[in-house]
Amino acid sequence: MAFxxxxxxxxxxxxxxxxxxxxxxxxxxxxxxxxxxEVHGMAQRGGVVESTVILGGLEGPIISNGEADIxxxxxxxxxxxxxxKCHEDSWIISNIIPIQTLTxxxxxxxxxxxxxxxDFIKQHFKNTVAFDAESLAKEAGITRAVNIVLLGALAGCGxxxxxxxxxxxxxxKRIKPEFVEANLKAFELGLAQVSR
Amino acid sequence: xxxxxxDDPGKNMLLLGNEAIVRGALEAxxxxxxxxxxxxxxxxxxxxxxxxxxPEAHLYFEFSTNEKVAMEVAAAASAAGLRSLTCMKHVGxxxxxxxxxxxxxxxxxxxxxxxxxxxxxxxxSQNEQDNRYYAKLANLPMLEPSGPxxxxxxxxxxxxxxxxxxxxxxxRTTTRTSxxxxxxxxxxxxxxxxxxxxxxxxxxxxxxxxxxxxxxHKVLLEQMEKAQKKAESSVFNRIGGxxxxxxxxxxxxxxxxxxTIMELGCENQVSFLRLGFTYPQPRELLSEFLRSVDKxxxxxxxxxxxxxxxxxLANELKINVPILGKASGHFSRLYEFDPAMVKNAIADILGYxxxxxxxxxxxxxxxLPMRPPSLCPGCPHRETYNAVKKAxxxxxxxxxxxxxxxxxxxxxxxxxPIQMADYLICMGSSVGTSAGFxxxxxxxxxxxxxxxxxxxxxxxSLVNAVHNEHNFCLVVLDNSTTxxxxxxxxxxxxxxxxxxxxxxxxxxDVVRACGVKVVRKVNPYxxxxxxxxxxxxxxxxxxxxxxxxxxxxxxxxRVGGKK
Ligand SMILES: Cc1ncc(C[n+]2csc(CCOP(=O)(O)OP(=O)(O)O)c2C)c(N)n1
Ligand code: SF4
Numbered sequence: 001m002a003f004x005x006x007x008x009x010x011x012x013x014x015x016x017x018x019x020x021x022x023x024x025x026x027x028x029x030x031x032x033x034x035x036x037x038e039v040h041g042m043a044q045r046g047g048v049v050e051s052t053v054i055l056g057g058l059e060g061p062i063i064s065n066g067e068a069d070i071x072x073x074x075x076x077x078x079x080x081x082x083x084x085k086c087h088e089d090s091w092i093i094s095n096i097i098p099i100q101t102l103t104x105x106x107x108x109x110x111x112x113x114x115x116x117x118x119d120f121i122k123q124h125f126k127n128t129v130a131f132d133a134e135s136l137a138k139e140a141g142i143t144r145a146v147n148i149v150l151l152g153a154l155a156g157c158g159x160x161x162x163x164x165x166x167x168x169x170x171x172x173k174r175i176k177p178e179f180v181e182a183n184l185k186a187f188e189l190g191l192a193q194v195s196r
Numbered sequence: 197x198x199x200x201x202x203d204d205p206g207k208n209m210l211l212l213g214n215e216a217i218v219r220g221a222l223e224a225x226x227x228x229x230x231x232x233x234x235x236x237x238x239x240x241x242x243x244x245x246x247x248x249x250x251p252e253a254h255l256y257f258e259f260s261t262n263e264k265v266a267m268e269v270a271a272a273a274s275a276a277g278l279r280s281l282t283c284m285k286h287v288g289x290x291x292x293x294x295x296x297x298x299x300x301x302x303x304x305x306x307x308x309x310x311x312x313x314x315x316x317x318x319x320x321s322q323n324e325q326d327n328r329y330y331a332k333l334a335n336l337p338m339l340e341p342s343g344p345x346x347x348x349x350x351x352x353x354x355x356x357x358x359x360x361x362x363x364x365x366x367x368r369t370t371t372r373t374s375x376x377x378x379x380x381x382x383x384x385x386x387x388x389x390x391x392x393x394x395x396x397x398x399x400x401x402x403x404x405x406x407x408x409x410x411x412x413h414k415v416l417l418e419q420m421e422k423a424q425k426k427a428e429s430s431v432f433n434r435i436g437g438x439x440x441x442x443x444x445x446x447x448x449x450x451x452x453x454x455x456t457i458m459e460l461g462c463e464n465q466v467s468f469l470r471l472g473f474t475y476p477q478p479r480e481l482l483s484e485f486l487r488s489v490d491k492x493x494x495x496x497x498x499x500x501x502x503x504x505x506x507x508x509l510a511n512e513l514k515i516n517v518p519i520l521g522k523a524s525g526h527f528s529r530l531y532e533f534d535p536a537m538v539k540n541a542i543a544d545i546l547g548y549x550x551x552x553x554x555x556x557x558x559x560x561x562x563x564l565p566m567r568p569p570s571l572c573p574g575c576p577h578r579e580t581y582n583a584v585k586k587a588x589x590x591x592x593x594x595x596x597x598x599x600x601x602x603x604x605x606x607x608x609x610x611x612x613p614i615q616m617a618d619y620l621i622c623m624g625s626s627v628g629t630s631a632g633f634x635x636x637x638x639x640x641x642x643x644x645x646x647x648x649x650x651x652x653x654x655x656x657s658l659v660n661a662v663h664n665e666h667n668f669c670l671v672v673l674d675n676s677t678t679x680x681x682x683x684x685x686x687x688x689x690x691x692x693x694x695x696x697x698x699x700x701x702x703x704x705d706v707v708r709a710c711g712v713k714v715v716r717k718v719n720p721y722x723x724x725x726x727x728x729x730x731x732x733x734x735x736x737x738x739x740x741x742x743x744x745x746x747x748x749x750x751x752x753x754r755v756g757g758k759k
Binding site (some may be wrong): 033061 | 208238239320327343372375377379390426451452454534536537538552553557558562563564566567568570572605608681733
């Protein structure tokens with residue numbers, strides 16, 4: 001199994017840790033080695049929350065610049081922030097709906113124009129999948145499942161060693177029964193975003 | 197049932213390093229545990245706290261008021277023959293160090309494990325001290341896991357080791373070993389364990405008056421000689437690969453070395469000594485290793501702990517091998533490592549060229565707005581800060597006011613637009629430093645401390661302030677929880693987690709009992725009344741304490757708003 005480093009990034013409250021954990025559990029169920037690193041503590045108070053999934057028997061839990069093979073980002077500004085972690089052939093899977101920052105709201109900074117910068121990303125990274133994950137989550141009936149929509153898209157890329165079935169089983173196991181159905185739908189909608 | 201009680205030996209679970217530690221302790225028959233929370237150790241205490249609700253866990257756990265108390269609770273349980281544990285973040289060891297160092301002399305009976313979680317790069321801490329020096333200072337055995345499976349294995353082994361040596365054993369993690377998930381193979385849970393201890397009096401053992409301490413110090417040195425023999429043959433210290441370039445690494449740094457060797461495919465060029473039982477150093481193993489290679493690279497985060505020990509050993513044994521690491525400039529004493537850093541250093545000494553991945557030109561990216569952590573919308577701390585600011589403005593004191601602060605969510609009051617945090621050292625320092633500012637200046641002093649921090653280390657300084665007639669206004673931000681570290685209970689909480697029925701110690705009673713005469717309580721959401729009270733106490737030139745009482749919004753929602 002090839003070495004692979006996957007970076008998840010988002011804003012506190014978007015469920016970054018759940019997404020990386022679900023992937024980790026699915027990979028483990030495939031009988032393959034995996035490490036998942038999580039951010040806890042200070043950084044969670046509305047700040048950026050990053051996690052990683054490391055595959056192929058690698059043990060180091062963090063990712064150096066240029067070494068993320070896949071970026072899964074829940075928020076476009078955070079996608080831009082994480083680009084230095086990626087290389088030419090990285091997959092970039094990104095939500096395009098912004099979450100404003102406090103500094104922007106206070107007028108101390110400017111939020112980069114999402115359309116323009118998504119184009120920039122597409123020009124520089126040929127494997128870019130960027131879409132409105134929020135609408136899909138809403139369509140699935142669970143607005144906060146942006147993370148699961150993106151996990152579905154990740155599965156659609158076919159680059160991770162966990163089948164969509166395994167991932168769905170992980171969702172069923174980890175998520176409260178009353179939300180399972182909507183989350184599975186969110187997963188399917190994400191999966192359908194990536195046609196291979 | 198709590199997932200960590202899964203009784204299915206051989207099964208793999210995807211556990212966080214901290215969860216793996218708890219699992220290892222359960223498998224070892226842990227009976228009594230006590231802790232004060234602190235990132236990155238907090239999930240250990242949180243899981244133990246959850247587990248106390250499970251009768252089949254047969255476990256006593258408490259959140260103690262601070263790390264010193266927690267270590268004392270665990271020490272006494274061990275002296276009574278039970279297996280015990282305490283855990284804390286790195287700076288917690290400073291608070292508990294008075295216990296630690298003499299506990300090493302009197303020793304333990306039931307296996308006792310002390311977990312210290314360091315935070316290289318200070319992801320959520322005020323310093324990045326290297327707690328491996330505590331093992332050396334106290335002269336106690338230390339194990340350092342590099343991943344979740346080892347965290348479980350080492351914790352289990354640490355209890356055995358502790359019981360054999362009659363010494364507490366330190367397990368030192370870092371953020372990147374505490375907060376990493378990986379598959380952990382479960383072992384069996386004990387069918388039966390001792391949960392009621394029996395303390396046998398032996399003053400010559402347990403009461404370190406000078407005559408006893410002199411004997412016990414000698415015993416400690418003898419026991420640590422035995423510990424060294426254990427380290428020599430420990431499964432946690434192992435050599436892999438073959439080659440004339442030696443690499444010694446421990447903790448998460450050893451993961452980066454492992455990955456580099458895999459990625460560069462250089463296992464025939466390097467001999468890799470992975471250290472897990474890291475103190476006392478396995479001298480025999482290390483000297484053999486020193487003799488078997490032409491040069492050595494030591495890969496360790498923070499201080500040159502192993503590097504210095506290796507150099508001393510090489511010097512003593514007159515082995516002339518270059519030992520590279522921090523002093524040679526291959527690594528920094530600052531911050532945590534990352535994989536590329538380690539890969540480059542190893543490639544450099546092997547004379548390899550590392551192929552960097554091709555990256556697009558990102559120089560056109562705009563400056564991105566930051567997303568610093570901030571107080572939650574509706575947080576009561578913000579209301580209190582605003583009321584204090586308003587009162588000071590109305591009184592015209594604002595320009596000459598100093599705000600000593602403390603550690604908790606409210607430290608975020610440092611950031612705009614609040615900016616009311618001027619001076620901070622450690623937990624509890626708001627009160628002691630207010631005293632210092634009050635004797636050193638004629639400025640107005642308004643200091644802030646959280647409820648959990650008040651119980652942790654604010655009380656004795658408040659007594660000091662009364663007795664020595666210091667003059668400042670201390671605002672206790674009583675949000676009914678220890679919010680910053682994940683909402684653990686503390687003795688003052690009104691709003692309780694379900695089933696939590698321990699007696700309450702109201703902060704107001706404590707403050708009055710300390711001898712403070714001007715004590716007021718406010719509800720910070722009642723803006724007008726709060727401002728009026730602050731105006732009143734700030735006009736009055738006396739030591740005062742204002743308790744701002746309103747639950748943390750997040751916590752309030754989580755426990756369903758039940759009081
Ligand atoms: C000696 C020490 N132990 C633990 C910590 C970790 N820590 C930081 S803030 C905090 C408690 C915060 O609780 P509280 O004072 O009630 O403030 P809140 O976060 O609820 O606003 C803890 C335990 C630390 N920094 N130092
Ligand atoms: S967690 Fe609670 S105390 Fe901390 S910022 Fe949020 S509301 Fe305030």
